[in-house]
Amino acid sequence: METSRKITVMGVLSEGTSIGLKNALSVLGALILWILTCWVPYINVGTTIALYTIPIELSKGKVISPLFIFDGKYRQYMGEFFTLIGLMLMSLIPAFLFMVVPGIIISIGWSLAFFLLIDKGMAPGEALVQSNKATYGYKWTIFGVFFLISLAMLILQFIFGLLGSFGVILYLIAVLCLCIIEYGCLAVIYRNLTCAGAADEPAPSISNEAPEAE
Numbered sequence: 001m002e003t004s005r006k007i008t009v010m011g012v013l014s015e016g017t018s019i020g021l022k023n024a025l026s027v028l029g030a031l032i033l034w035i036l037t038c039w040v041p042y043i044n045v046g047t048t049i050a051l052y053t054i055p056i057e058l059s060k061g062k063v064i065s066p067l068f069i070f071d072g073k074y075r076q077y078m079g080e081f082f083t084l085i086g087l088m089l090m091s092l093i094p095a096f097l098f099m100v101v102p103g104i105i106i107s108i109g110w111s112l113a114f115f116l117l118i119d120k121g122m123a124p125g126e127a128l129v130q131s132n133k134a135t136y137g138y139k140w141t142i143f144g145v146f147f148l149i150s151l152a153m154l155i156l157q158f159i160f161g162l163l164g165s166f167g168v169i170l171y172l173i174a175v176l177c178l179c180i181i182e183y184g185c186l187a188v189i190y191r192n193l194t195c196a197g198a199a200d201e202p203a204p205s206i207s208n209e210a211p212e213a214e
Helices: 009-022 024-037 043-052 054-058 066-070 072-097 101-109 113-119 124-134 139-161 164-194
Strands: none
Touching (some): 009 024, 009 139, 009 164, 024 043, 024 164, 043 054, 043 066, 043 072, 054 164, 072 101, 113 124, 113 164, 139 164
16 A cells, blocks of 8 residues: 655644544534434444544545434444454454553554545455554654644643533533544544545645654
């Protein structure tokens, strides 16, 4: 899988924030619809898979419809979806037992596997391999993006924690916004590292620097 776009921490955060906030109402609507229907057998599997793959829809550069989670195409990947989860857990659990770091590296390397499974129709094993190849040289960049998002959550938790009950409400709103931004960042990473939509307009996260070593 060849790529023509490179990513930087600030580039991903900047464009990811823009994409996420532009689709904030749609993503929130999708989450609400999932909560309202998560008790419906069979349907809930498709909507859950759809939530996992929101970055695919965001990577296309258009404002998504929250109703996309009911698209029947997601249910047809039920077997592959659970197979992929099983393969990841069997490898990540022992990897995390070895001082955590190997588990973090592997989980970052496989972070695009769900998207490749659904968007490219790859088999679970192939999706894991291609995800690791796509993220090669950019694992520190990806780690940096989500480290800063997590750090922002911790800082906001401390600040809003000083405000009592009202602070809790503000913190929950802030976490929701950061989660939506995280979806946007994943969309940028997926698009740029797999060349999804490479023919579209240039992205601000492009860098002329050589890929950093892992």
